Amino acid sequence: MKQSLLSTIRLRHFTLCFLTLLMTFSLIAQEEETPVFKAVKANNLKEVKRLVESGADFQTGDMWHVEPVELAVSNYYKDIALYLLQKGATGRNGFYDACEKNDLSWIEILRDYGFTDSEAVLAASEYGHLNVVKFLVQEGFSVNVSQKRKPGLFRKYYISPIEAAVMNNHDEVAIFLVRNGVKIDEAVNFAFTYKRDELIKQLLPLGADANVVFIRAIKESNQSIAALALSSGATKSAVDEDGKNALLLAIENGDQLMIDYAIRELKLDVNSVSAANENALMLACKSQNLTLVTQLLDQTANLEFENNLGETALFYANRNDNPALFDLFLQRKVNLDHADHTGNTVLLKAASLNKSERVKLLIDRGANCAQVNNDGLNALSYLVEVNGAMVDVPLTEIFLGKGLSINSCGKSKETLVYKATLAGNLQLLEWLRTKGADFNPKNSSGQRPKCKNPQIIRYLLENGADVNAVDDWHATYMCVALELQDFELAQYLISQKIDLEQACYFDEPVLIKAIEKKDLPFVKFLVENKADVNVIGYFDRNAAEYAIKTEYQPVIDYLKTKGAMTPEERNVAVMKRLEETKQLNEFLNAKNTAAVLQVLRKYPDLPLSPDEQKKMASLAISASSLDLLQIALETYRFDLNQPVNFQKQSLLFLAVQQSNKDFTMLLVNKGADVNLEDDFGKKADDYATDKEIKKFLKEKMK
Template identity: 25%
Template structure:
C-alpha cells in the first residue's frame, strides 16, 4: 500500500495507466483482493468501469476472484456499473451465479440493482448458469425472491430444465419440476428434450426421474429422428441403454427418418457390448436396413469393427446382404481398407473374392480405387483375386487406381501382377487417358516412362491422352507427353479436332502457346 501511495502522490503515477493486456492497477488489486489498495485507487479517481482487452472490468474480475469486500467497495465507493458485461457477455451476477456464491448474488441484486434477466451473447441468464452448476440455493433465490423466469430459454431454445438435465443436476431438476411447474417435454430448436439430453449425457438418475415421475416421452424423437435410446447408444452408455429398455420400455427397433436403428448406430461406432445387448437380449432386428440399404453388419464392416462384425455374423446376420447400391460387407470392408474384416469374411466364411456388387466392383477394384495397398496385396497374393476383372464400365483395378492417383498400387499391379496397362474400358479409355483426365501426373509419368504405355491410344471418340490434357489445360502433362514421349500432336479425333484445337476451344493460352511452339 505504501508503495502505491508513494507512486501516485510523489511520482504522479497515472492511476488509469494500462498494461499490454489493457489491465489497470485497479483491476490487478481487485483480482488479488487488496481491498485497501482498491479503496485508495478509487478515491484517487481510478476508472472503475475501464475494460481490459477481454472486456473484463474490475467488478467482473473481483466477482470471478470471489473477493466480496472488493465487490462491495467497487459498487458502494466507486459506483461501478453492475450490469456491465465482459467479452463473453457475462455480467458480474452471471459469474457469481455460476460459482454458486449466494452471498454475492444476493448483494448484487439487492444492493447493486443487478438485472436478473440479463442475457449473455448466447441468451443465457444468471438462473441458467446457476442451474447448470447445480447451485440449488442460488436457483431458489433467483426464482423465489427475484422472480427469475424458470421457463426462459437461450438462443438455441434450451430451457433451464434442459440445461440442468444435460449436466445431471438432479436437485435443481426436482426443484424446477416440483416448484416451478416447468414443461418436462419442452424441446429446443433441434427438438431435444431434457430427457433426451440426459440420456445422451449418461445421467441415469435424471433420466429415470423424468420418465417415471414426470411421464417424459421415452420414445420421443428429436428433429433428426433420434430417440433417447439412440443418443445413449451413440455415446456408448451401456448402463443407460439397459435402463432405457429394461425399466423405461424404450422401443429397441425405433427408426430415425433415415431408417437407422439403435443397433445400427451401436455397430457403426463399435460399441460391442451394446450390440450384444440389443441383438442378444432385446431382440433387435439385425438385418433391418436404413434408406440406403445399410444394415448393422454393413456399417460395422465399413468402420472395421471386427469384433462387432464377428458377433453379428455368428449371431445370424446375413453376411451376403447388399446395400441399395449393391455393396456387400466384403466390398465395403475392402473399400474402406479394413483388412482384418476382409480376412475374416474371406477365410472364415468362404466369401468369393471375385464376386461383384451393383456397379460390377470386385473387392480388388474397390481396394485399388481407394488406395488400400495392403488389401490389394492380400487379395492378390493370398486369395488369387483376378487382377484383370472389370466393373460395369469395363475398368480394371489398375485403371481405377490410376484415375485416383494411387501410383504404388498401379506399380504393384503392373509389375508384380502383370496387369495390362494398355487395356481399354467400355469407352476405350486406357489407364493413361483416365490418369490424364484426373491430373494424376505421377501415374502418368510411371505409365509412360516405366511401362511404355501407348501415348497415342484413342478412345471411342478418337480422343488421345494428349487431347485430354490439352482440353483441361494441364500444361505439365502436355509438355511431358509431347516433349518426352513424342505424343502425336497432329492426330485428330472423330470430330476432326487436334490437341491444339481442344486447347483453343477451352481457352488454355499456355497450352496453346506450347503446342504452337511445337509447330502443331
C-alpha cells in the same frame, strides 16, 4: 537407449537455444528502456522526480511501447502514477490491472484521468470486488464481454464476467451482474457447470426458467435442485430442446437414481417418446446400463418401433460399442433386415462404422448381405470405403460368396483396386485379379489412383487400365516416368500408345515438364517418340518459350534442331515462307521443275489450289519428273482421272502424247482409266505413236 539419448540431447539443445533467445530479448528490452521507465520499474519515486525535473523524457517507455505511467498503474505504484499524471503523462493503459485491486478511490481517480478498458468488469468480477463492479457498471462499462485466454501455444478459451464470478464463488457479484444485464440462463448454466447449488437457489427467484433448471438438474443427477425447481413452478412433464422428459433423459444417461425418481415420485410414463420419436429402449442403448436395457427389452412389446428416421432400437444397440449390449437384442426375435428411411440395415451401419466382428456376427445370424441402401451401397462398399487396402480379406471372401461384386465401392467410387493401387499393395492387386476385378478404376471425379510404382503401373496397364488416365493432380503415367527418370517405363508407355500431348498438372504436357527440369535425355526421348516440339503449355507458352525461360542452352539448341520456334520466330518463318511460296505459281508457269521441287520439299504441308495442283501434275509429266509426280500423287492425293487441260485430257493423255512409256505404264498401274475420252471423243491410245504403248493400252482396254 541410443534413440532415447539422442532425443534428450536434442531437447537440451532446443531448451538452450530457447533460453538464449529469451535472454537476448531481455537484454534488448533493457537497452530500449528509458531512464524514467527504469526508475518506475524499480518503484523509485525519488529518482522519477529527479529525472522528470531535470527534463528527462517521461512519455517514452520500452520497446513494447509501454509508457512509464502505464507501468506504474499496472504495478499499483500509485504515488508514481499520480505524480506522472499530474505532470501530463499521456498513457492510458493499465486500467484492467488496476480493477483487479479492490481500491475504489484509486479507480475513481484513474477514471477522472480518462483511463478505460472494455474488459474492466471482468477483472473486478474475477477477484470479487463488488464495489468496483458496481462503480464500473454505473460508469457504463459492459457486463457482457468476453476475453480470449491462451493457457498454451495451441490452446485457447473465452471467459466472461459472469463465468469468472461463478467459478470463483463470488455469488454477490454474480447476482449483481444478472440484475444489470447478464442473461439469467447464462448464469444458471455456469452455476450448474461449476456445481454451485446455493447460487442456483438464489437465481430461481430472480426469474430463472424453472423448467430449464429442472431439466438441467435431471441431467446433472441433482435431485434436490430438481425438487426445488418443481416447487418454483417447473412442471414434471417438462422437456429439453430435443423433446426428452426427465425419465427419458435419466434413461439415456443410465442414471438409475434419476430413473427411480422420475418413475416413483414424478410418475412419468415409461412409454413416453422424444420429439425424434425415440422411446425409452432406444435411449437406454446409449448408456452402458445392461440391467436397464434388459429390463426395458422385457417390458417393450414392439421391438420394431421406429423413430423419425425409421430406426429401431436395434440400430441404437448397434451404435453402442459394448458387444454384450448388442447380444441382448440378438437373443430376442428382432428383425435384422429392417431398413431405415435411407435404406440402411444394421449390417450396413455396422460396416459403415467398420465393426468387422459385428458384421461377421450378423452374417452368421442370417442378415441379408445383398441389401443395398438408397445410394446403391452395400456392406462391402462401406468396408472398402473405410478400410481401403487394409480391408478384411476373409470377410471380403464371405461377401463375394454371397454374391456381392468385387468392384463394390462407396460414394467416392474408389474400388479395392483403386485403394490397393494407392497403398502400393501388389499382392492384394494380384488377388483381386483372380477375383475378376476391374483394373481400370476411376474415382467419382474420373481420376485414376495416384501411383509411382513402375511395377504396379505396368501390372495395371497389362490388365486393362487406361494408359491416358490422370490422377487427382492431373499427372499422366508419362509424368510419373519423368519424375522417376524411368526410361524403361517410358518406353513401355510409348508401346501402349500413350498420348504425349495430354496435359499434366498446371496444364503442361510432359515435354514441357521435362524442359522445365532441364532433362535433355528425356526431352530427346520424347521428341524422338513423336512428341510435338511446338506443344502449348500454361498461359499459352510453347515448348521453345519454356526452354528459353530455363536458360539451359543444350535443351534450347536441341529443340531448335527439331523445328521448335517461339511465336516471334514462327512469325518470321511464316513471312519467309510466304515470300518463297508466292513464287511457286511463277515457277509452275515457267515450268521450272527444279524450283518447284525445292519449294515443295521445303514446305511439304503447303496448301495448293486445284489449278496449281493440275499445273504441278502436268509439269511432272512434261518434265518426266518422277519426284514431282510422286509428290502430286502421295502428298496431294491428285486424282489421275481428272482433266488437266481445256481438252479435258487426263495425265495419261499427256504421257501417251509424249511417248513416255514408263509414265504411261505407271499411271495405268496407279489407276488411270484407259477408256476415258477427251472433248474430241478420243481415248489415250488414239494419240499413241509408239507401238509398244499402243499395244499396252489396247491390252488394258480389253
